[in-house]
Amino acid sequence: NSPRKNQPFIKVNCAALNENLLESELFGHVKGSFTGADRDRIGRFEAANTGTLFLDEIGDIPLSTQVKLLRVLEEKEVERVGDHHPFPVDIRIITATNRNLENMxxxxxxxEDLFFRINVFPIQCPPLTDRKEDIPLIVENFINRICTKNHKPILGISSEAMETFLEYHWPGNVRELRNAIEYAAVLCTQGIRIPEDI
Structure with missing residues (x-):
């Protein structure tokens, strides 16, 4: 029922970019603002205007970029890198991290001020090791997605493989589980169950 539901939804993986690239990705830049900036480029804030910006792994953002992010959240305006003409943005921010921000x-x-600004409606998602009962459903979901995406029928997973999944501690959480399923799906032949020796 959100008025933003039909507006842009832009995702940024903050852990995937170094500090300079992250600032350019978030805020955009003007031509000539740094080596390689051969044209103006809009940032993710501008692209998400009137919609939602999802900042994944916000705990990986450097302190210098955190200052700029806080300014955008407080003043609701963005300056491109190398520019001094702010423009207004109207966006909803969603953040996620696997880090303990309070310890950080x-x-x-x-x-701390950025933490209180983004921690309005926190949702805690316990690690996979604390919710092993979810593993069969998650595995089934990933198998269905892989079958659809790759047009490859996989009839399911053997009970031995599921037992292995349930016993493993998954330090990489759901992403590691997804990667294990994708790896097994690549190795299995069409129309058979994922083998237990994944």
């Missing part, structure tokens, strides 16, 4: 604040690695 204590160590001086995350700004």
């Amino acid at each position: 604040i204590k160590k001086g690695n995350f700004r």
